Amino acid sequence: MADFFKSAFGYLSNNSITQDNDFVGQYVELGNQKLRVKRVIAEGGFAFVFVAQDVSSGKEYALKRLLASDEEKRRSVMQEIALLSQKKLSGHPNIIEFISAASISKEESDHGQAEFLLLTELCTGGQLVDVLRARGCALPCNQVIQAFYQACSAVQHMHNQKPPIIHRDLKVENLLLSSKSVIKLCDFGSATTKVYKPDRDWSAMKRSLVEDEICNNTTPMYRAPEMLDLYQNFTINEQSDIWALGCILFLMCFNEHPFEDSAKLRIINGNYTIPPTDTEYTVLHDLICKICFKPITD
Structure with missing residues (x-):
């Protein structure tokens, strides 16, 4: 790599x-x-x-x-x-x-x-997104695994803090490359330690205020389902970063974003498609589907 x-x-x-x-x-x-x-x-x-x-x-x-x-x-x-x-x-x-x-x-x-x-x-390698654009196609599987592991290591370190730090704006644009080709996570202006637990007692005003904060601190196509419909009363915590990591992994594998159009219903329903002809990244399919884009159960 x-x-x-x-x-x-x-x-x-x-x-x-x-x-x-x-x-x-x-x-x-x-x-x-x-x-x-x-x-x-x-x-x-x-x-x-x-x-x-x-x-x-x-x-x-x-x-x-x-x-x-x-x-x-x-x-x-x-x-x-x-x-x-x-x-x-x-x-x-x-x-x-x-x-x-x-x-x-x-x-x-x-x-x-x-x-x-x-x-x-100074990260002289620039943004990972520019590397992907310069290449014009997806990275080889071994390079995807190395880059994704390093990104996950940074996020895990944030989540291991007490209380956990949630980045909230994970995307390929915020992954830089050092002079030694090491992935470096940047841009912490949206990070928070706040956890939201909507319930039936939440007023429409309270939901609206939280929705506004989420809109101001996240990128639409990387938003997790629990961020898009607060009336489902799902907890909004560090798991939203895992969803965003799934978007990054998908993009590195297939050179396209799983939710390029940022469509709310597609994200909420987890409606994305892994190319049926893919054979190079099969080792990563379960990681994308069962870990990163795992349906919310509580």
Whole structure:
């Protein structure tokens, strides 16, 4: 697997974002480190990710710049920093390594938004999703097993915390590759320790509020059935991450998402189809069907 991912790196680096950004070229100080912002490598929503180089050592890092225009976004960013700064989480070999963070309030900034800087290790292999796109077809079975094992190891470490930490936004876009082709889980802005146990006493308002929170912190095609119909009164806990892992595994095997259209009824009914002609990934069929997409029973 290492040789394959290294060969894909040239494709990824040649397709990084190159448009101008006023943050590129600036110097920032985080703790005892002085860094020069070199280039943008990713963007989305209210965040940019840059390559930043330590002026003294020359070592490169990933510098995530996040802007929070409202309290909800600010809490999300603070949550990500709080989780990653726990060494018991960031110290896992398959979770992106936290280095440091800094922030300024919206009153201190010149754009009316709170601003956060999050410094982590730089995963030069890029996103797993880009590797899959560059390849144009599914990964060989042995590579799927290796990559999936590493992703599961990161999730298991989160779930073993007390209380369990639920990622809630597991998807191939949040799996990065280190320079040594190791899978690294990232983006903890949606993570939570909250467990919801809907019952007949829940009001329509309460269900609506929980539904809104789920919508704001998950990706539609990766949502578990219990998240889509709170009136079934199924517990919403760390098992939702297992469902999302099933989506990732399916995608790595068959180069398509099992619920590409995010159709609510298809997800609730577990209506997906493993290609009937598949012979390469038969060893993984039971894992997908009986573990990851196991029907809810309570």
